[in-house]
Amino acid sequence: AQSVSQHNHHVILSEAASLELGCNYSYGGTVNLFWYVQYPGQHLQLLLKYFSGDPLVKGIKGFEAEFIKSKFSFNLRKPSVQWSDTAEYFCAGPPPEGNAGNMLTFGGGTRLMVKP
């Protein structure tokens, strides 16, 4: 069983549109969730992370994510996307069986294309 899942595989938006990418997690207990971004031809980079506290997390480049415990969700948002946001976005968390949180499993990724 996958611990994190992303249901949107491909998203196409025009510049200035608002973005929301879905991520759902399927485990209980301590929640440690991450969003990574992979620009074309590059490696994964951390956008933001959530462990506890304020469920609205601010990240780099104007991204934010909201942890909603009742929905087991950690969706990524950006009010106004730019062409340079074209990339693949990955949600990540610990595996279902747990291992003290030192291993990360990744969702299937969402490819975002922003049209200029």
Added chain:
Amino acid sequence: DAGVIQSPRHEVTEMGQEVTLRCKPISGHDYLFWYRQTMMRGLELLIYFNNNVPIDDSGMPEDRFSAKMPNASFSTLKIQPSEPRDSAVYFCASKRLGARTEAFFGQGTRLTVV
């Protein structure tokens, strides 16, 4: 710190040849991970090490794949013999101990087996 360093960045080899991918993690990090990324299967964890010891290699696809970490600053992923279906981008990542620490990724090695 220069980040996680992988070499080579690109590798093209013929089927049946041995391929060795290399990784230098960030100094002081306790964990090292090898991932494989393909269009079909996404990002898959192959194996990870804690303090140079392999902890979980259940993601290694076959006996043709092996990984070592002889010391805290170096790891290799070897494929012998290589096959065309091994073509992928292989990422190495490292992190500090703790559930709240993020993993840092290298630039990846794009492997093409012809």
